[in-house]
Amino acid sequence: MKGSTFARAASLLSPLFSLAQAQEKWTHPGTGIEFWKQTVDTSQTSGGFEWGYALPGEPTGSNDEYIGYIKGSAAGKKGWSGVSHGGGMPNALLLVSWPEGDAVKTTFVYAGGYVNPDPYTGNATLTQISHTVTDDHFELIYRCQWCWIWDQGGADGSQLPTNEVQVIGWAQHKDVPSGTSWTFHNNGQSQFGAQPAQARNAKYFEWANGGGTTPTATPTATPSGGPTPTPSQAVPTTCVGKPAPTGSFDYIVVGAGAGGIPVADRLSESGKSVLLIERGPPSLGRFGGTMKPAWLNGTDLTRFDVPGLCNQIWVDSAGIACTDIDQMAGCVLGGGAAVNAALWWRPVEKDWDYNFPAGWKAADIKAATDRVFKRIPGTDTPSTDGKRYKQEGFNVLSTAFSAAGWKQVKATEQPNEKNFTYSHSVFMYEKGQRQGPLGTYLVSALERKNFQLWQNTKVRRVVRSGGKATGVELDGGDGGYCGTVKLNDGGRVILSAGTFGSTKLLFRSGIGPKAQLNIVKNSIQDGSTLINETQWIDLPVGLNLNDHVNTDTVVRHPNVSFYDFYKAWDGEYPSDSKQYLADRSGILAQSAPNIGPVAWEDVKGSDGIERAIQWTARVEPSPPATDNTSMTISNYLGRGSTSRGALSINGALNIFVSKAPYLQTQEDFDAVVTSIKNLQAAMAKVPGIVFEVPAPNVTVEAYVKSLPLTAAARRANHWIGTAKIGTDSGLTGGSSVVDLNTQVYGTENIHVVDASIFPGHIQTNPTSYIVTVADHAAAKILALGKPSGGTPGTPTPGKQAGAVRN
Numbered sequence: 001m002k003g004s005t006f007a008r009a010a011s012l013l014s015p016l017f018s019l020a021q022a023q024e025k026w027t028h029p030g031t032g033i034e035f036w037k038q039t040v041d042t043s044q045t046s047g048g049f050e051w052g053y054a055l056p057g058e059p060t061g062s063n064d065e066y067i068g069y070i071k072g073s074a075a076g077k078k079g080w081s082g083v084s085h086g087g088g089m090p091n092a093l094l095l096v097s098w099p100e101g102d103a104v105k106t107t108f109v110y111a112g113g114y115v116n117p118d119p120y121t122g123n124a125t126l127t128q129i130s131h132t133v134t135d136d137h138f139e140l141i142y143r144c145q146w147c148w149i150w151d152q153g154g155a156d157g158s159q160l161p162t163n164e165v166q167v168i169g170w171a172q173h174k175d176v177p178s179g180t181s182w183t184f185h186n187n188g189q190s191q192f193g194a195q196p197a198q199a200r201n202a203k204y205f206e207w208a209n210g211g212g213t214t215p216t217a218t219p220t221a222t223p224s225g226g227p228t229p230t231p232s233q234a235v236p237t238t239c240v241g242k243p244a245p246t247g248s249f250d251y252i253v254v255g256a257g258a259g260g261i262p263v264a265d266r267l268s269e270s271g272k273s274v275l276l277i278e279r280g281p282p283s284l285g286r287f288g289g290t291m292k293p294a295w296l297n298g299t300d301l302t303r304f305d306v307p308g309l310c311n312q313i314w315v316d317s318a319g320i321a322c323t324d325i326d327q328m329a330g331c332v333l334g335g336g337a338a339v340n341a342a343l344w345w346r347p348v349e350k351d352w353d354y355n356f357p358a359g360w361k362a363a364d365i366k367a368a369t370d371r372v373f374k375r376i377p378g379t380d381t382p383s384t385d386g387k388r389y390k391q392e393g394f395n396v397l398s399t400a401f402s403a404a405g406w407k408q409v410k411a412t413e414q415p416n417e418k419n420f421t422y423s424h425s426v427f428m429y430e431k432g433q434r435q436g437p438l439g440t441y442l443v444s445a446l447e448r449k450n451f452q453l454w455q456n457t458k459v460r461r462v463v464r465s466g467g468k469a470t471g472v473e474l475d476g477g478d479g480g481y482c483g484t485v486k487l488n489d490g491g492r493v494i495l496s497a498g499t500f501g502s503t504k505l506l507f508r509s510g511i512g513p514k515a516q517l518n519i520v521k522n523s524i525q526d527g528s529t530l531i532n533e534t535q536w537i538d539l540p541v542g543l544n545l546n547d548h549v550n551t552d553t554v555v556r557h558p559n560v561s562f563y564d565f566y567k568a569w570d571g572e573y574p575s576d577s578k579q580y581l582a583d584r585s586g587i588l589a590q591s592a593p594n595i596g597p598v599a600w601e602d603v604k605g606s607d608g609i610e611r612a613i614q615w616t617a618r619v620e621p622s623p624p625a626t627d628n629t630s631m632t633i634s635n636y637l638g639r640g641s642t643s644r645g646a647l648s649i650n651g652a653l654n655i656f657v658s659k660a661p662y663l664q665t666q667e668d669f670d671a672v673v674t675s676i677k678n679l680q681a682a683m684a685k686v687p688g689i690v691f692e693v694p695a696p697n698v699t700v701e702a703y704v705k706s707l708p709l710t711a712a713a714r715r716a717n718h719w720i721g722t723a724k725i726g727t728d729s730g731l732t733g734g735s736s737v738v739d740l741n742t743q744v745y746g747t748e749n750i751h752v753v754d755a756s757i758f759p760g761h762i763q764t765n766p767t768s769y770i771v772t773v774a775d776h777a778a779a780k781i782l783a784l785g786k787p788s789g790g791t792p793g794t795p796t797p798g799k800q801a802g803a804v805r806n
């Protein structure tokens with residue numbers, strides 16, 4: 001599910017987006033400069049925040065500059081304000097400003113993922129036009145040149161003022177930056193849509209050259225990167241780690257997440273040798289994990305074990321989140337299955353039948369589903385005492401749903417009843433702790449002599465000759481391995497590195513669209529070692545990207561009260577921690593932030609396609625609501641959505657969402673609007689429920705339209721689709737990357753088994769489906785036996801699903 005910010009309001013990562021309020025044309029009294037300006041009020045950030053800009057009357061040659069205005073909060077002359085020129089934090093030019101005495105300091109920084117930013121090494125240049133510092137605020141007017149197009153050692157991006165709207169991100173912190181060491185901003189963050197047309201002004205250059213009516217300061221240029229800009233990297237970095245042990249394997253599985261763990265376990269059941277390689281460190285305590293809050297000291301539990309701590313990922317993700325992608329994902333043992341909210345659903349048959357090809361329909365995958373649910377049944381009462389805690393939110397909403405004719409179901413037993421139904425949340429917890437694939441498949445795999453797990457080891461690429469993989473090249477890590485691990489003759493490589501990770505591995509292995517492979521070829525890191533172009537395999541890797549479109553609604557009711565799971569991390573509810581430690585019961589045995597009910601409906605589009613909606617409620621407000629009796633009810637559009645996006649790689653070999661997959665078609669938009677109206681009608685049945693977002697005077701259509709179609713504003717963290725499974729080979733113009741045995745077209749022994757093979761979205765959260773796909777895929781891969789046939793440029797002869805027992 002998506003993340004959250006309330007209470008700590010510290011999230012660097014949260015996708016929450018606030019409706020743009022308070023936008024105006026405004027003349028700065030000191031300089032006479034006319035700005036288009038956004039005001040963020042004090043309910044979102046203490047002290048408030050303002051940002052404005054002016055653009056040249058006509059787009060200049062490169063269209064790459066503006067005059068900016070920042071009014072930052074700085075109580076006691078302390079605090080910094082940040083602006084993202086790309087909207088989100090990763091992969092964008094970030095400007096940070098703060099008061100120092102009576103001066104205002106600025107620096108440009110850049111982050112490839114949700115990690116501490118580095119000094120920016122590109123050529124952005126800031127010239128101060130005026131500034132003031134008071135006891136509570138600072139104000140800065142600046143000219144920013146080379147600011148809409150950025151490039152950090154090859155990681156390039158841009159957001160030119162050529163569209164109707166530019167998405168600008170902001171964040172504030174109540175302290176000052178210390179050197180290059182940053183801490184999570186703790187005074188709010190969000191985005192708004194700026195309007196370039198409103199910012200254009202013929203007087204721009206007069207102002208830019210300091211010719212405002214009363215300039216209050218002499219312009220002083222602050223080039224990016226500080227006084228000594230870090231030189232950009234000129235040579236490839238070499239692998240850091242120990243030499244890999246010698247030895248070769250029948251199967252090498254890359255990535256120990258929701259897909260990789262089950263496929264590796266099932267392959268190892270055959271007695272063949274299996275190596276599972278994970279880039280991240282251990283997570284659960286039972287596997288040697290150590291990350292935990294102080295109140296877990298002295299126990300064998302980590303933050304990953306305890307359900308109530310799952311949302312800590314949104315405020316404290318260092319050493320856990322992947323650093324090379326622009327979205328949140330877990331790069332630890334278990335991947336998303338270690339960091340997620342553990343919602344776990346028995347699959348809806350229609351999801352398979354509608355999306356998947358022959359051999360992967362509901363009937364085909366039933367045996368695998370049964371195997372998975374025998375091992376991981378899921379529970380809607382995760383606390384070991386069988387009680388559910390703080391259920392006021394569930395009770396209020398279910399009273400409304402029920403009055404409106406929605407039917408309560410037990411999702412564990414009635415998976416197909418998903419039209420105007422609702423249920424308690426179901427989690428992959430057992431005995432009050434996170435289990436899922438980690439607590440089952442990984443445990444059985446580790447018992448086998450023919451199975452090995454290497455952690456803290458990144459895989460760089462598949463080593464292949466034509467369509468035949470011979471091993472994988474390693475990229476080290478903290479205590480991990482370097483070198484190449486070989487496949488035995490007849491062996492296979494399975495990429496299970498997640499939608500972003502497998503896309504990256506395929507690109508670095510010379511498999512994907514030519515434009516993407518050319519970026520890898522031109523990169524410093526891989527340029528000289530990428531497989532020869534004559535052996536590239538041109539497949540639509542990275543396309544067909546999808547995610548649930550998230551649209552938040554907010555209601556409040558006096559019965560509801562917020563429980564602060566972030567404070568529970570800090571040990572501020574000792575009786576709850578004590579209860580959990582005593583027998584794994586209480587509210588901390590439930591996922592943060594108190595999730596439920598979960599409801600579903602199907603909406604038929606004017607194109608005849610039925611679209612599946614999931615509603616996920618949680619006790620937590622979303623901006624602009626702040627009330628502690630509020631609940632956010634997130635709308636996810638899933639099965640049937642017809643919008644698709646794309647992933648791309650940049651010169652620093654980071655993967656990013658280059659096209660967001662949200663609401664590109666009218667029918668997708670209409671489905672979201674219709675379902676929100678259905679929700680409003682249901683909520684109206686309980687007079688005490690106040691609909692806060694969308695507000696009563698805003699139409700649902702206007703509200704849905706007001707939210708930007710960006711990943712930062714709409715993601716549900718359920719990314720799928722970039723190595724689609726299907727019979728229409730991408731080698732011959734089709735849309736599929738892997739065949740019905742999950743084998744990459746044009747190869748004879750390279751497979752992809754993770755969320756990226758899903759052709760289209762499903763109705764619910766995806767982990768249970770990914771585990772099921774992996775279990776099913778293992779059977780198909782085992783049935784294939786030794787690799788045969790397949791050369792680049794030639795589709796692998798279709799091995800039929802009939803050859804497989806399940």
Ligand SMILES: Cc1cc2nc3c(=O)[nH]c(=O)nc-3n(C[C@H](O)[C@H](O)[C@H](O)COP(=O)(O)OP(=O)(O)OC[C@H]3O[C@@H](n4cnc5c(N)ncnc54)[C@H](O)[C@@H]3O)c2cc1C
Nearest residue numbers: 001255257259331335336340342343459498501755765767
């Ligand atoms: C914060 C959050 C909350 C979520 N909540 C839920 C929820 O409640 N319920 C639900 O069903 N879904 C949820 N999801 C989604 C779900 O977790 C993912 O869809 C799922 O984990 C994807 O499975 P995967 O196997 O494709 O990839 P992942 O689980 O991401 O696994 C990929 C693994 O590969 C590793 N890897 C990547 N690159 C390399 C490399 N080069 N070398 C070696 N290893 C590599 C990674 O470290 C990772 O362990 C959530 C996701 C997030 C981020």
Ligand SMILES: *[C@@H]1O[C@H](CO)[C@@H](O)[C@H](O)[C@H]1NC(C)=O
Nearest residue numbers: 062122123124146149150151
């Ligand atoms: C800054 O870099 C861009 C390309 O990234 C280039 O077009 C521009 O000329 C550079 N500007 C300066 C002042 O060097």
Ligand SMILES: *[C@@H]1O[C@H](CO)[C@@H](O)[C@H](O)[C@H]1NC(C)=O
Nearest residue numbers: 292293294295296297298571
């Ligand atoms: C818990 O352990 C950490 C790391 O070892 C240590 O820094 C901290 O002081 C400990 N806290 C308590 C309350 O024991």
Ligand SMILES: *[C@@H]1O[C@H](CO)[C@@H](O)[C@H](O)[C@H]1NC(C)=O
Nearest residue numbers: 392395396397399559686688
């Ligand atoms: C609110 O709480 C009261 C007191 O417990 C209860 O009687 C009432 O039914 C609740 N209302 C809803 C809508 O849940």
Ligand SMILES: *[C@@H]1O[C@H](CO)[C@@H](O)[C@H](O)[C@H]1NC(C)=O
Nearest residue numbers: 418419420601602603604610
């Ligand atoms: C879902 O329920 C609605 C309302 O009862 C109904 O009109 C629609 O046909 C149902 N859809 C499906 C697929 O059953």
Ligand SMILES: *[C@@H]1O[C@H](CO)[C@@H](O)[C@H](O)[C@H]1NC(C)=O
Nearest residue numbers: 528529530531532533534535
């Ligand atoms: C790539 O292969 C072709 C054909 O074998 C060869 O001519 C060329 O030199 C190779 N290029 C490199 C960079 O090795």
Ligand SMILES: *[C@@H]1O[C@H](CO)[C@@H](O)[C@H](O)[C@H]1NC(C)=O
Nearest residue numbers: 561562563564626627628629
């Ligand atoms: C909720 O907010 C009100 C008003 O701000 C405050 O008085 C109350 O203590 C809060 N309740 C909780 C549980 O935080």
Ligand SMILES: *[C@@H]1O[C@H](CO)[C@@H](O)[C@H](O)[C@H]1NC(C)=O
Nearest residue numbers: 021022695696697698699702
């Ligand atoms: C809706 O009402 C709020 C508060 O009464 C007001 O601030 C806002 O401008 C109104 N919005 C519209 C679109 O009328």
